[in-house]
Structure formats: C-alpha cells, structure tokens
Amino acid sequence: MNFRGLEFHGKSFWFHDKVEYALDLIRDYDMNAFILHESDFMTDFIYPSGILDPYAPWDGAPVRRGENALQNNIYYFKDLLKRASRKNVDVWLNIKELTFPDEILGVRKDLMNDGVYCPTHPFWTEMLRAKYKDLCNWYPEIKGIIVSAGSPEGKTTLSQRKCKCQRCLETNITDWYLMILKPIYEELSSKGMKLAVREFSYTKDHQDAITSAIDQMPPDVIYCIKITAHDFYPTFPDNSLIETINSRPKWIEYDTMGQYYGWGLVPCPMFNDIEERFAGSINNNVDGAVLSVEWERVNNWNSIYNPNRINLYLTAMGAVGKRISPKEAVINWLEEEKIIYSSQDLALLVDYFLDCWNIIKGALYINDFVLADSSMIPMSIERAWWSMADKHSLAEWFPHRKTDLEMDESKAAAYIKEKKDSLEKIQYWKTRIDSTLSFSWVVDFLRKTVFITERYVDLHYHYGKVAILAGLIEQSTEKNIKLSKNITTEFNEAIQELEDFAKMIEQWLQVSDLPHQVYLLFNPERCGFWVKGAREKYLKLIQA
Numbered sequence: 001m002n003f004r005g006l007e008f009h010g011k012s013f014w015f016h017d018k019v020e021y022a023l024d025l026i027r028d029y030d031m032n033a034f035i036l037h038e039s040d041f042m043t044d045f046i047y048p049s050g051i052l053d054p055y056a057p058w059d060g061a062p063v064r065r066g067e068n069a070l071q072n073n074i075y076y077f078k079d080l081l082k083r084a085s086r087k088n089v090d091v092w093l094n095i096k097e098l099t100f101p102d103e104i105l106g107v108r109k110d111l112m113n114d115g116v117y118c119p120t121h122p123f124w125t126e127m128l129r130a131k132y133k134d135l136c137n138w139y140p141e142i143k144g145i146i147v148s149a150g151s152p153e154g155k156t157t158l159s160q161r162k163c164k165c166q167r168c169l170e171t172n173i174t175d176w177y178l179m180i181l182k183p184i185y186e187e188l189s190s191k192g193m194k195l196a197v198r199e200f201s202y203t204k205d206h207q208d209a210i211t212s213a214i215d216q217m218p219p220d221v222i223y224c225i226k227i228t229a230h231d232f233y234p235t236f237p238d239n240s241l242i243e244t245i246n247s248r249p250k251w252i253e254y255d256t257m258g259q260y261y262g263w264g265l266v267p268c269p270m271f272n273d274i275e276e277r278f279a280g281s282i283n284n285n286v287d288g289a290v291l292s293v294e295w296e297r298v299n300n301w302n303s304i305y306n307p308n309r310i311n312l313y314l315t316a317m318g319a320v321g322k323r324i325s326p327k328e329a330v331i332n333w334l335e336e337e338k339i340i341y342s343s344q345d346l347a348l349l350v351d352y353f354l355d356c357w358n359i360i361k362g363a364l365y366i367n368d369f370v371l372a373d374s375s376m377i378p379m380s381i382e383r384a385w386w387s388m389a390d391k392h393s394l395a396e397w398f399p400h401r402k403t404d405l406e407m408d409e410s411k412a413a414a415y416i417k418e419k420k421d422s423l424e425k426i427q428y429w430k431t432r433i434d435s436t437l438s439f440s441w442v443v444d445f446l447r448k449t450v451f452i453t454e455r456y457v458d459l460h461y462h463y464g465k466v467a468i469l470a471g472l473i474e475q476s477t478e479k480n481i482k483l484s485k486n487i488t489t490e491f492n493e494a495i496q497e498l499e500d501f502a503k504m505i506e507q508w509l510q511v512s513d514l515p516h517q518v519y520l521l522f523n524p525e526r527c528g529f530w531v532k533g534a535r536e537k538y539l540k541l542i543q544a
C-alpha cells in the first residue's frame with residue numbers, strides 16, 4: 001500500500017512530546033503519514049475568516065469566543081506541520097461535516113427550524129467554501145483531508161431527518177452528500193490538496209447513498225473504507241466495499257486501540273484478524289491504510305503506550321505486505337519496551353496473547369452480535385438489545401443473521417455457554433500464572449493483566465447472562481410462549497450474582513489506585529441500573 005498513516009483520534013496531538021514520538025514511530029514502522037482525527041477539529045484553528053472576520057473590532061464580545069485560544073491553536077498547528085515536514089511525514093486531517101462554530105448563528109439567524117439546524121440550508125455551501133479556503137491558504141503544507149460527509153457525529157445531518165422543512169423533505173441523501181463534497185473538493189483541488197471520503201454508514205441504505213455520491217465525484221477522490229461495515233467490530237466480515245469499489249483509489253481503516261475489543265486495558269493482539277484482513281485488502285488492490293491508535297471518547301489513552309501497540313506494528317507491516325508471526329510481533333514489542341526475557345517468558349506470553357481474542361470475543365459479543373457498548377457494560381438491558389438489533393446491527397449487513405436474535409431456551413443456553421467458556425478460559429490462565437514460580441517482568445506483567453482481564457470477563461459473563469435471559473423472557477412474553485420453570489430461578493440467581501459482583505468491583509475500585517479508564521471500563525454504577533431494570537421489568541414479566 002502506498003499510503004500508510006498513523007492516526008491520532010483524540011487529544012494526543014495537542015502534546016509536543018506525543019507528536020514527536022508518533023512522528024518517530026511512523027518512520028520506525030515504515031509509515032509515511034500522520035492523520036489528525038477529531039470531529040470538530042477544524043473549528044479549533046479556523047474561523048472561517050470569510051464569514052467571521054478575525055480582525056473585526058469587538059462589539060461586546062469577540063467574533064469567535066476564546067479568540068486567544070484560537071490564535072494559540074493556529075500557531076501550534078503550524079508548528080506541528082513544520083515538525084512533520086522535517087521528518088518527511090505528510091499530514092492529513094480526518095474530520096466530520098457538517099461542523100461549524102456556534103458563533104455562526106450570530107451571523108445567520110435562519111439556520112435553524114424548530115430548534116434544529118437545517119442540514120440543506122444553502123448557506124452551508126458558502127461556509128464550506130470559506131472553511132476550506134482558509135485551510136488551503138493558512139496551512140498549505142497539509143497533504144489532504146479525509147472527510148465523513150453527513151456524519152451523525154457532525155452538528156447536523158440529513159440522515160436523521162430531524163428538520164421538517166420542505167427543502168429537507170424534498171432532498172435525497174445522495175444529492176445532499178454531493179452538496180457537501182463538491183465545494184470541499186473544489187477548494188482543495190484548486191490548491192493541490194487531496195480529498196478522501198470516508199465511508200462511515202450506520203445502515204446499508206446510507207452506504208449505498210454515499211457510494212452513489214462518490215461515484216459522481218472526480219476519479220482522484222479516494223474512498224476510505226472501514227475494515228468492517230459501520231464500525232470496527234472484529235466479529236463482522238470484511239466491509240464488502242473493499243471488494244466492490246474498483247473505479248478509484250481505496251484505503252482501509254483499522255482501529256489498533258480496540259474500541260470494540262477491550263481498549264488494551266485488557267490487552268488483545270489481533271494476530272489472525274490483521275493478517276487475514278490485510279492480505280485480503282492487498283489482494284483487492286487497496287492502496288492505503290489508516291491505522292488509528294486512540295478513540296476520541298477516552299482521554300489520555302493510546303495504543304502506542306500499551307500492549308495493543310502490537311496491533312499497530314502488525315497493521316503497519318501488513319500494509320507493506322509483510323507477514324509477521326505472533327512470536328516475531330511479541331519479540332518486537334518486548335524489545336521496544338527494553339524488557340529482559342527468557343525463552344520460557346516469551347513462550348508463555350505468546351501463548352497468552354494468542355488466546356486473548358477468543359476470550360474477549362466471547363465476553364463482549366453474543367454469537368458475533370455487538371452486546372457490549374464500546375467494550376463497556378451497556379447503559380441498560382434495553383440499550384444492549386437495541387445495540388445488537390439496531391445500532392450496531394450485524395443483521396443490517398447480513399440479513400440471514402437476523403433470526404439469531406430470535407430467542408428460545410436452547411439459544412439462550414448456547415449464548416450463556418459462550419460467555420461461560422470465555423470465563424473458563426481466563427480462569428485457566430489465572431490458575432496457570434498464579435502457579436508460575438517466577439518473578440520475571442513478563443510473569444509479573446501477566447499476573448496483573450490476567451487479574452484485571454479475569455474480572456473484566458467475569459463482569460461481561462454476569463450482565464451478559466442477565467441480558468440473554470431478559471431477551472428470552474421479553475420475546476417469549478410477546479409471543480405468548482411459556483418458559484420452563486427453571487428459567488425464573490436461573491434469572492433470579494443471575495440478577496443476584498450480578499448485584500453481588502458489582503458490589504465486589506465497587507469495593508475493589510475504591511481501594512485501588514488504577515487510572516480512570518479502568519473505572520470507566522468496569523463502571524459498577526451501570527450494573528446497578530441493570531439489577532434495578534431486571535427486577536422491575538423483566539422479572540415481573542416472567543412472574544405475571
């Protein structure tokens with residue numbers, strides 16, 4: 001692949017040391033681009049000056065609030081571009097549209113209808129031109145932009161159909177994507193900058209609409225495709241666009257941090273996944289890879305600084321067509337960390353890492369469906385089922401899987417067994433490591449890692465069991481199917497066990513000195529909502 005970019009997807013690029021470190025790593029891992037990804041990022045260092053004049057005198061308040069911070073960001077960003085250029089690294093931005101500073105409402109009072117921004121307002125074309133004109137003029141060193149056009153993570157989107165004005169009702173979504181993409185492309189290409197359009201569709205219909213819009217764009221526009229449909233779910237098959245897009249350059253995106261596989265707080269090298277997906281992508285003439293190392297929702301957390309860095313190494317090597325064995329990847333990590341290890345240490349660590357994905361998969365997913373909420377316990381039982389059936393739906397992309405969520409007692413037993421198997425696997429590791437008589441760095445690392453991972457998998461076993469049984473009870477009630485008596489007992493026990501487990505986790509977190517990300521990942525408060533919801537709604541259904 002010709003394009004190989006390391007992506008900061010969060011706040012890390014505001015730190016000089018992290019930027020310098022990443023630029024060196026780009027060189028060491030044979031990459032050639034640095035991508036800065038944050039939805040609203042451009043509003044941090046662009047006014048836009050064609051609409052909000054930076055030099056205008058204040059009339060009670062500055063044109064943009066936090067004017068001095070904006071000036072600081074402008075010079076910080078210019079400095080970052082200089083640093084990257086010295087190390088021969090191209091800088092790209094990955095952003096979402098439509099985004100804009102709120103002060104725009106002060107200049108245009110007609111952008112909202114009934115409390116929502118109108119996504120089809122013709123002013124957005126003017127704003128996009130002004131924004132990208134500034135970008136090209138002020139930061140000519142930028143190589144290109146990756147844009148999620150019309151993302152629901154932007155400030156307004158037609159895909160949600162919230163604005164009920166006549167124009168919105170009459171606009172089809174493909175035309176709206178083009179309304180966003182055309183002015184951006186024209187401004188960028190007039191200054192020699194590249195445009196990549198990111199496919200970040202929640203549904204197949206939206207994917208077809210953005211694909212159809214990109215088909216109408218000039219052939220040098222790159223199509224940037226997530227490795228799996230909608231988001232980085234490792235249980236989903238490859239995104240079909242990797243195979244079907246052949247009329248323009250295409251890149252893939254891979255999340256090395258693990259938003260959907262434990263964030264690296266429970267390490268999870270994705271050896272097979274990376275090898276197979278990258279080899280498949282190269283066979284399908286994919287020409288670039290965007291390798292993300294953080295997730296914007298969690299601050300101060302980045303796979304470069306934890307064992308999931310192995311995934312960054314594997315993907316970077318995969319992008320140049322190099323096959324790296326799990327053992328080679330682990331040796332590379334240990335040596336980068338300057339760790340002294342024996343051959344027994346190495347064998348043990350490789351063996352454990354090879355088992356991680358199987359353990360995490362059974363904990364966070366149900367038969368490939370996305371149960372966990374970005375690796376955390378979902379907010380509620382209802383949200384867990386909504387996530388599997390709708391928000392992160394596997395069946396949306398693979399309709400034949402839909403019946404897998406139609407519950408009966410045998411399915412419930414099989415899905416609980418999947419969780420139990422994961423728990424037993426990590427318990428096996430806990431026993432094995434606890435009985436290893438060694439105080440080497442590797443064994444000590446494994447003791448801590450396996451300890452946290454065992455509790456983590458246990459958490460997902462406990463609420464997973466409640467989720468599975470609650471789903472079974474709700475669907476059976478709707479269909480008027482009578483369940484065996486032991487389901488009531490099993491459900492009661494599962495709720496009690498979750499309650500007890502949550503109390504233990506809460507006490508453990510209170511006395512420990514772990515970073516806030518661990519608290520977020522375990523989140524015992526959410527277990528409380530689960531227990532309450534299970535007793536107040538689902539238990540009553542089965543007792544009725």
Ligand SMILES: [Zn+2]
Pocket residue numbers: 113117118119120121163164165166167168169
């Ligand atoms: Zn409208």
